[in-house]
Amino acid sequence: MKSCYLTRPGLLCALGADTDTVAEALFAGQQQGLVLEQGWLAHDHNAAVRVGRVAATLPILPPAWQARASRNNRLLLAAVQQIMQEVERCKQRYPAHRIGVVLGTSTSGVDHAEWALEAHAAQGQLPEGFQFEQIDLGDPARFLADWLELTGPAYCISTACTSGSKALVSARNLVQSGMCDAVITGGVDTLCRLTLNGFTALESTTSELTNPLSLNRAGINIGEGAAVFILSAEPGAVQLLGAGESSDAYHISAPEPEGLGASAAMQAALRDAGLDETSIGYLNLHATATIKNDAMESKAVDRVFPHGVPVSGTKGMTGHALGAAGALEAAFCYLSLTDTQGRLPPHCWDGVADPALPALPLVQVGQQWRPGPRYAMSNSFAFGGNNLSLILGGGA
Incomplete structure (x- = not known):
C-alpha cells in the first residue's frame, strides 16, 4: 500500500486565526478563546454559555458566490487560504479530476437555516437569497471543489465527533486505491443553536471552563473551527x-x-x-x-x-x-x-x-x-x- 503524507495544515479555532498563532497558543495552554456568550439557549436567551469562538474576520465571498456564503464555508475557506501555495502546487502537478476533496462536518450551514427559519416565523416567508444547498451536509466539499475548480471525488463525512478523523482515513483510501493522486481533507464546523441546545438538553455542557479528567468535570464547551491538509503519496514531514x-x-x-x-x-x-x-x-x-x-x-x-x-x-x-x-x-x-x-x-x-x-x-x-x-x-x-x-x- 502507498504511504500517505500530510502537508502542514491550515487551521483556525478558538486558539487563533492561523497555524503559527494556534501553535504558540496550543503549547502555552491558553484558554482565552473559551468565552461566555448569551442568546444561544432557546429556554433562556439571557443564560451565559461558554463556547470556543473563532474571533477572526472571515473571508467575504464575491457576489456570484453569495448562495454558498454560509459561515461554515467561510471558515473552511479561511483555513484553505493558509495553504494556497501548496494547493496551487498540487493543481500544477496533478489533473483536476485526480484531486479529491473529503471533509468532515456535523453542522454544515445549519446556522444559516436557523436565521432563515427565524425570519420565516416573523415574516411568514423565507428571506430572499436563502439557499437550501447551504445547509446540506455535503455542501462544504462541493463548495471547496467548485472554488478550486477541482473535479475529483468531493464529499463530506458526517459521523458526529469522528467526522474530521474519518475524512482523513477516507482521503487515505482514495489515494491508496489509486482513485486520487491527492486529496484536500480535514474538517469544519460552526457554532449554531441546534448543537448548543441539543448538548444542553443532554446535560452535557457547562458554562464553566471545560475540565477534562477532573473530579470536578461538568461537561463540554462547544467550539468551532477548521483544519485542512493536503494528503498524498508525495513524501513530507508527517505521515x-x-x-x-x-x-x-x-x-x-x-x-x-x-x-x-x-x-x-x-x-x-x-x-x-x-x-x-x-x-x-x-x-x-x-x-x-x-x-x-x-x-x-x-x-x-x-x-x-x-x-x-x-x-x-x-x-x-x-x-x-x-x-x-x-x-x-x-x-x-x-x-x-x-x-x-x-x-x-x-x-x-x-x-x-x-x-x-x-x-x-x-x-x-x-x-x-x-x-x-x-x-x-x-x-x-x-x-x-x-x-x-x-x-x-x-x-x-
Whole structure:
C-alpha cells in the first residue's frame, strides 16, 4: 500500500486565526478563546454559555458566490487560504479530476437555516437569497471543489465527533486505491443553536471552563473551527501511519462504560501502523470532560498502554468542535511532531484528579518529546459507539 503524507495544515479555532498563532497558543495552554456568550439557549436567551469562538474576520465571498456564503464555508475557506501555495502546487502537478476533496462536518450551514427559519416565523416567508444547498451536509466539499475548480471525488463525512478523523482515513483510501493522486481533507464546523441546545438538553455542557479528567468535570464547551491538509503519496514531514475504527453500538449517545470499543480502535490503529504501544510518544485524548466519556477513555487508555504514555485533552483550549474536532486534533499532533523545540500540547484542567479514574501521565506546559522517533496517536469517539484512532509519525 502507498504511504500517505500530510502537508502542514491550515487551521483556525478558538486558539487563533492561523497555524503559527494556534501553535504558540496550543503549547502555552491558553484558554482565552473559551468565552461566555448569551442568546444561544432557546429556554433562556439571557443564560451565559461558554463556547470556543473563532474571533477572526472571515473571508467575504464575491457576489456570484453569495448562495454558498454560509459561515461554515467561510471558515473552511479561511483555513484553505493558509495553504494556497501548496494547493496551487498540487493543481500544477496533478489533473483536476485526480484531486479529491473529503471533509468532515456535523453542522454544515445549519446556522444559516436557523436565521432563515427565524425570519420565516416573523415574516411568514423565507428571506430572499436563502439557499437550501447551504445547509446540506455535503455542501462544504462541493463548495471547496467548485472554488478550486477541482473535479475529483468531493464529499463530506458526517459521523458526529469522528467526522474530521474519518475524512482523513477516507482521503487515505482514495489515494491508496489509486482513485486520487491527492486529496484536500480535514474538517469544519460552526457554532449554531441546534448543537448548543441539543448538548444542553443532554446535560452535557457547562458554562464553566471545560475540565477534562477532573473530579470536578461538568461537561463540554462547544467550539468551532477548521483544519485542512493536503494528503498524498508525495513524501513530507508527517505521515498518516495508521487508523483503527470500531463500532460498539452500545448506546445512541452514551459510550460503552469500560471503553472496549475505544480500546479496539486504538489497538487496530497500532496494528495498521505496524507499531506496538511503547512506540507512541504522545496521545491526544478525546477527553470531552463529560462524566461518562472521561471514565471510559481513561480505562481504555490504561488498558492499551499499561506502561503509560504522555496524554492530554486539548478541548480545554478549543472547546469541542464536533465534526471538526478530529481534524483539529490531528493538526495539533502535526504541530507537535514538527515542533523544533519538541513541545507537547499540555492538558488544561484544575489539577483535581478523580480517584475513580486510572491515573494517566498528563502533559504539563513545556513538556517535550522523549528522544527518538516521534509517533502520535489521536482519539475521536462519537455517538452510537463510533470510535476512531489515528497514528501520525515523523517530524523534527
